[in-house]
Amino acid sequence: MEEKRPEWSSHISFIIATVGSAVGLGNIWRFPYIMGKNGGAIFLFTYLLLIAFICIIPLCCELGLGKIYKKDAINTFKTINPKYKWLGWLCIITVTLIPCFYFVVGGWILNYIWVFITGQLPDNFSLYFSSFSAQAFMPCFLTILFLIMTAIFPFRGINDGIEKANNLMMPLFAVMLFILAIFALTLPGAKEGLAFMFHPDFSRFDKTMVLTALGQALFTLSIGMGTILTYGSYMKENTKIVKSAYTLIICDTTIAILAGIMIFPIVFSFGVEPSAGAALAFISMPQMFSQFPLGVIFGLIFFALLFFASITSGISMMETTVAAFIDNFKLSRKKSTLLATVIIGLISIPASLSFGILSNFKIFDKTIFDLLDYSTSNIFLPFNTLLICLIAGWCIPNFWKKVFGESFFGGVFNILLKFIVPFVLICVLISGIY
Numbered sequence: 001m002e003e004k005r006p007e008w009s010s011h012i013s014f015i016i017a018t019v020g021s022a023v024g025l026g027n028i029w030r031f032p033y034i035m036g037k038n039g040g041a042i043f044l045f046t047y048l049l050l051i052a053f054i055c056i057i058p059l060c061c062e063l064g065l066g067k068i069y070k071k072d073a074i075n076t077f078k079t080i081n082p083k084y085k086w087l088g089w090l091c092i093i094t095v096t097l098i099p100c101f102y103f104v105v106g107g108w109i110l111n112y113i114w115v116f117i118t119g120q121l122p123d124n125f126s127l128y129f130s131s132f133s134a135q136a137f138m139p140c141f142l143t144i145l146f147l148i149m150t151a152i153f154p155f156r157g158i159n160d161g162i163e164k165a166n167n168l169m170m171p172l173f174a175v176m177l178f179i180l181a182i183f184a185l186t187l188p189g190a191k192e193g194l195a196f197m198f199h200p201d202f203s204r205f206d207k208t209m210v211l212t213a214l215g216q217a218l219f220t221l222s223i224g225m226g227t228i229l230t231y232g233s234y235m236k237e238n239t240k241i242v243k244s245a246y247t248l249i250i251c252d253t254t255i256a257i258l259a260g261i262m263i264f265p266i267v268f269s270f271g272v273e274p275s276a277g278a279a280l281a282f283i284s285m286p287q288m289f290s291q292f293p294l295g296v297i298f299g300l301i302f303f304a305l306l307f308f309a310s311i312t313s314g315i316s317m318m319e320t321t322v323a324a325f326i327d328n329f330k331l332s333r334k335k336s337t338l339l340a341t342v343i344i345g346l347i348s349i350p351a352s353l354s355f356g357i358l359s360n361f362k363i364f365d366k367t368i369f370d371l372l373d374y375s376t377s378n379i380f381l382p383f384n385t386l387l388i389c390l391i392a393g394w395c396i397p398n399f400w401k402k403v404f405g406e407s408f409f410g411g412v413f414n415i416l417l418k419f420i421v422p423f424v425l426i427c428v429l430i431s432g433i434y
């Protein structure tokens with residue numbers, strides 16, 4: 001059954017939804033610890049330069065492709081040239097694999113929300129986290145619960161589901177982030193935390209740091225998977241692409257920096273290593289929240305924050321897959337959502353079990369969870385982005401004029417699109433493979 005292609009009801013809804021997609025665990029959880037591991041301020045400055053001058057290009061490409069062709073990822077590339085259809089499929093495969101590990105983390109978040117609501121905090125979060133995530137039943141159950149909570153919104157459609165969810169959750173998210181950041185600034189470690197974030201240590205500048213910053217920038221903008229393309233395809237005719245892209249980048253970066261402002265003062269006040277890694281959110285942070293009287297409330301806000309960030313991103317991942325199923329299998333929206341839910345559910349269970357009974361099952365020396373995370377972020381993502389830029393730059397006549405405009409800046413962006421960005425992406429890709 002053909003359904004009429006939906007459209008965002010306003011420009012602001014479009015921006016909120018794309019920000020909802022971009023702002024996720026990548027901002028709140030991944031960005032601070034990667035920054036911690038890579039020297040703080042020097043990483044932040046590199047990241048800002050890269051995001052403003054390099055990542056803007058593929059972001060505009062995806063938005064432009066969505067706006068021009070008004071199709072899902074697969075049909076967009078098929079329309080450009082039937083030979084490129086597989087690139088659309090590759091985007092869809094990537095964006096279907098990401099939730100398979102992302103939603104496992106979503107399940108953990110649900111569990112921590114419960115722990116903080118009931119107030120039954122364990123003494124040692126490190127032991128608690130390793131024993132919880134290794135269980136067979138509960139983490140799988142919560143992963144599926146998170147999946148179902150996410151799927152409800154694409155199931156209900158763009159205007160009634162996705163738009164409403166984002167318009168409600170993103171403002172709540174912003175308010176909570178502000179509250180926590182202000183609270184963090186009142187702590188004794190605030191000065192040290194801010195110095196760590198904004199005082200550059202130039203000795204940490206090296207190739208690996210630059211590549212890590214770029215990988216993070218691509219991941220956080222949800223580029224390379226047809227998601228921004230799909231959201232762009234519901235855009236109104238008069239929406240300006242470059243302006244929307246910069247708005248998105250500014251919002252996403254501001255939120256990542258605010259997340260850092262929230263996390264580092266807490267980290268320094270309690271004497272935790274800022275480079276503690278993935279454990280920061282699920283071990284160090286809750287441990288610190290459990291140590292002061294109002295901590296339970298702040299802990300609850302922290303995990304609610306992670307919940308809103310991850311579910312709005314999750315919705316955009318599922319919508320990309322659902323839109324592709326609708327257009328290519330000629331299924332209704334509801335049936336497409338069910339199909340996507342079943343596929344993601346089936347793969348996410350072994351991903352969840354890879355912290356417990358499947359922890360010794362390794363492919364390329366990685367557990368299923370790590371393999372999904374590593375291959376999508378470090379290989380598929382730069383690879384797809386590279387091809388999207390090459391196709392947009394070299395195979396669509398005058399694409400740059402339509403997207404960037406014919407001004408001087410349009411010309412500069414065209415050079416970036418054709419030569420510089422592909423070169424940089426090839427470097428990222430090579431470093432990701434080795």
Ligand code: TRP
Binds near residue numbers: 026221
């Ligand atoms: N941008 C999201 C985040 O920061 C993660 C993400 C990566 C994503 N790729 C995506 C979200 C594709 C939606 C679609 O957490």
